[in-house]
Amino acid sequence: SQKIEQNSEALNIQEGKTATLTCNYTNYSPAYLQWYRQDPGRGPVFLLLIRENEKEKRKERLKVTFDTTLKQSLFHITASQPADSATYLCALLYTGGFKTIFGAGTRLFVKA
């Protein structure tokens, strides 16, 4: 079965630094890969989508890369701020069966 791995340990970084989160998957490459942000007690909020034929996507301070050879996506937050502290989830979307699979998420703490 398809598996997604995200860093289970929390990531602690200093304000102003770049945070890099990793999403690795096994077996089949998805048609799309999304990143969501989830705050405590709230539902996930969509951040970025990248397609299987795209290498990189940017939105303001956010950047996502997608390497189908390594079966890995990296999510970067540049000039991080304490308000960026949250759990970040990656989600793989497969067109066959229209299935969405989420990773467990990585908790990010940005210290002032």
Place this chain on the structure above:
Amino acid sequence: EAGVAQSPRYKIIEKRQSVAFWCNPISGHATLYWYQQILGQGPKLLIQFQNNGVVDDSQLPKDRFSAERLKGVDSTLKIQPAKLEDSAVYLCASSFGASSGSGETQYFGPGTRLLVL
């Protein structure tokens, strides 16, 4: 634009009791999803509707869970009877397109936190 609404926000029941959750998706969204999120894990898809038809319910424990989406709008998810391991947050999401196969953004509600004692 109003977001996805869910109720109740919290529910505490004893095992073997039944419980129902309600979801009102964003107006005009064809696809509705129910997810189960256990503490420390990512959301797990339970069932996906396109309008009022089921697209995927392969991970729905059908012996105790049921869901319906009447008239292709609101949806209810029911658990009967509940088990201790059903304690989780139940998230409802909706998307505009026909299915997640188009990479559509999913908009999530705040979730219903269920505790089974």
